[in-house]
Amino acid sequence: MRYLSILFFFLVGFFGYAQVTITGVISDENGLPLRDAHVHIANKTTSTDVNGSYVLSGIPKGKQKLYISFIGYHAIEETIEISSDLTINRQLKLDVTKLDDITIQQLSNSKSESSNEQVLKSATIEKFSNQTLGEALKEVSGVSILKTGSTIVKPVINGLHSNRVPIINNNVRLEDQQWGTEHAPNFDINAAGKITVIKGASALQYGGDAIGGIVIIEPEVIKKDTLVGKSILNLASNGMGGSLSSSLQKGNRYGWSWNALGTFKYLGDRETPDYVLSNSGNREQNFSGGIRYAQEKYNFNAMYSFYNAQIGIIKASHIGNVNDLYNSINNQQPSVIEPFTYSIDAPKQEVQHHLAKVNYQRWLSQNTSIDFQYAFQFNNRLEFDVRRSSANNDKAALDLQLATHTFLADYKTNVGNWRLKSGLNLGYQNNFANPKTGVRPLIPSYEKLDAGLYGIAVYKFDNATLLESGIRYDFSTIEATKYYLKSRWTERGYDAEFSHFIVGEEGNQWLTKPTFDYHNITANIGFRKQFHHEMEWLVNVSLASRNPNPSELFSDGLHHSTGQIELGDLRLEKEQAYKFNTTFNKDWKSFRIQINPFINRISNFIYLQPTGFETTIRGAFPVWEFKQTEALLTGFDVNTKWEFSNHFSHELGMAYVNGQNLSTDEYLIDMPPFVINNKIQYKKESWFNFVSELKSELVFRQNQFPNYNFETNIVVNNELTPVLVDISSPPKGYHLLHFYSEMTFKINKRNSLTTSFSIQNIMNTTYRDYLNRQRFFVDEMGRNVQIQLKFNY
Amino acid sequence: MKNLKLIALLVIPVLFSTSCSNDDAPVNEEEVITTVRTTLTGGGQIITLTSRDLDGDGPNAPVVTVSGNLVTGVTYVGSTEFLNELEDPTEDITVEVEEEGTEHQVFYQLAPSIGTITYTDTDANGRPIGLNFTLVAGTSGSTGTLTVTLRHDLNKSGAGVAGGDITNAGGSTDAAVSFSVAVN
Helix, strand or coil: CHHHHHHHHHHHHHHHCCEEEEEEEEEECCCCECCCCEEEECCEEEECCCCCEEEEEEEECEEEEEEEECCCECCEEEEEEECCCEECCEEECECCCCHHHCCCCCCCCCCCCCCCEEEEEHHHHHHCCCCCHHHHHCCCCCEEEEEECCCEEEEEECCEEHHHCCEEECCEECCCCCCCCCCCCCCCHHHCCEEEEECCCCCHHHCCCCCCCEEEEECCCCCCCEEEEEEEEEEECCCCEEEEEEEEEEECCCEEEEEEEEEEEEECCEECCCCEECCCCEEEEEEEEEEEEECCCEEEEEEEEEEEEEEECCHHHCCCCHHHHHHHHHHCCCCCCCCCCCCCCCCEEEEEEEEEEEEEEEEEECCEEEEEEEEEEEEEEEEECCCCCHHHCCCCCEEEEEEEEEEEEEEEEEECCEEEEEEEEEEEEEEEECHHHCCCCCCCEEEEEEEEEEEEEEEEEECCEEEEEEEEEEEEEEEEEEEEEHHHHHHCCHHHHHHHHEEEEECCEEEECCEEEEEEEEEEEEEEEEEECCEEEEEEEEEEEECCCHHHHHCEEEECCCCEEEECCCCCCCEEEEEEEEEEEEECCCEEEEEEEEEEEEEEEEEEEEEEEEEECCEEEEEEEEEEEEEEEEEEEEEEEECCCCCEEEEEEEEEEEEEECCCCEECCCCCCCEEEEEEEEEECCCCCEEEEEEEEEECCCCCCCCCCEEEEEEECCEEEEEEECCCCCCCCEEEEEEEEEEEEECCCCCEEEEEEEEECCCCCCCCCCCECCCCCCCCCCCEEEEEEEEEC | CHHHHHHHHHHHHHHHHHCCCCCCCCCCCCCCCCEEEEEEEECCEEEEEEEECCCCCCCCCCEEEECCCECCCCEEEEEEEEEECCCCCCEECHHHHHHCHHHEEEEEECCCCCEEEEECCCCCCCCCCCCEEEEEECCCCCEEEEEEEEEECCCCCCCCCCCCCCCCCCCEEEEEEEEEEEEC
């Protein structure tokens, strides 16, 4: 037997000598050579040079697979019989349907070359046309969502969220008051052509503070002279409403091109399996449009977008005091249930976000480009509360106006095996807390100035190995103007330490101007190795740094929408995180697996901790304080895809995070529980591209939580009685089933209609989620049947 | 690094000149209740129960004073006032509660051994507001708490609500204070 196997290996080795060399030229439809096209024959890969030509030697004879791809073009996949040296020339066709592959930057398509990027393409994004950015991102394993009710949804990457997960929309960092957990990203999901998630701080060109990760949204860009349109109509049973989104795009390789998009959303009260979630309706009216002028050497872009949303806050979550909170937690029944309605009353949010930008890119040579961008954003957040005098219910209790100017300059070049990127940014931000609300604002007025400088270098050892490293410096200064109650100032212990911030006095308040400067150095180093086409290993180590945000520094007072007193701390230091992230990809013919473990060690980790209660004339309110600790987050994400027949496939996604509070030897609060998602898909192209999916979502109970329960006195049987308020215990685990199916009908060569039918929470399961801020008050949404019509023209 | 600061410094004035000037005026806090005062008159006594919180949602707890003990068997004529003492002159919110009587109600929670409460006022719909009431003091020697709660936007037709039972009232709480009381 042993001799046989030796003979076997000998023979294989012998055949291995029967190798040939293959050369060729890869060009586009017009015969123009394509540079950096990917050519893969047998287990050898290479890229084409400036003239579009390639050489691959050492190809074994026999039947071999040929694979040629280039971003934005149809890939070629065929099997060829190789018996001697060969020339294989191929022309690639521009792919208009796979527009999402096309990014504005062809020079360096990747955001971060050494980290694991996960991409949502337009086909996936369109499924969420009726929903939110957060819900679409949940499709990426390792991304969970933090909710307030059923309509305010924000992404959580590897256990971290809000300011730790910057969102880059169209190369502009979204500045929309992401400091609050009940502030969802102000973005219309329909405007996204492609969404990339990077689970780390390695994309230094966008900032050094992405301690959790970064979400990069890019619009569709068509580089072909054509006019395309798309309309998506959604109807949902839960909420008895839907949305309509229409876009038109005039593409062009050179010359003028433009696009316009409008979205209208209208939904009423959502329902749990047992009751109406009173006041959970929402509306959106969004618009975006852009123009682009391109020539071979340069291009110019201008765009504007407007997001306008009205969001109801579930009435039952508006608590009076700790008495109501205690009753809600213990009864597990909402205090207010009214019949279904479309109308939205207080408490509610009205949010508007304007974004305008201009961008100019110039190619200095074939390998070098320079980019300038100016963007202006204006965000107005109005929060309406149930006020003591009903006459005032129409007056916002919170009115924050945030204006942000940013200027970017980026330089990119390829020299030999090096790819270099560097740039700078300048930013000015002004927040105005309108005092006319008649309520002390939680976030004060402030001015902030930022300046940053970065450099990233990528070295390609060969086509399979690269090393990436980057460094960034950021300066930031913030000056707030805030009135502190003298009693609060003293209670926080600021008298001795911060008396220099006091600039005036007004009755029982100090007028203060707290000012802080921050200097941050952030860096990252990463490595990517492709062993052969089927296996890949990525390692990335990053140092990220995040300054405390205005909410963490300055919050003081009752947060009306959550019925809790939130206290910031002027002593908070910046957070620093060292994240180690590695990814293994293995690709067999019909089975793919990706394993992505990480370790995130965060110094001065800022979190909101329930610390007890304070008594006011309205009774006792729970107090949540911003605290700082040493934290360690570890976990892993696993994805597999198994295509076990031509029609059937299975996908698995698992995500686990363990958050340790090292200073107190406890678990960290609000960490996502362990999740396992399974999806079975049946596909049959001959039935009008029929696709049907059944998805199981299994969420375990979070057993790793800190105990922050506190005791208070409430009136029981007419007597003040001490009780324990259990705000720590996570809800039970749950299992949901979802169904999705679609069919596409070609009307003619250009027009098609896609119809889809989906059911979320098929079994109408009653559940509560640990990461929903309203889990103390209400259940999650019940079954939702949705119909979508998508018309491409 | 020095250059960067220089650039930053150059940019600041340009940007500041374009920004809107921030108003440094303090928020004129509306709808604040600083003081809840319940007065009980009977048996030749005037007992005042006061809860005063001059820092609003600030860290200081309300200062609670009770001027005397109840006397068993005595029927007291009671009334409750809501004030904002941060305003000068003091704003009397009681008037507003009375005017919008159909949207408001004051609840009194106390053990029967302390006493029993009967509403003596009504709103436009003939339902109690609770600003005026009578209290018949309970058993001598008992001690406990009297909790006074002002609710608005409540369900005044809820079961037991007109009789003073807060359980089914719903609505939102404008004031909730507890006084320690004793019966002689």
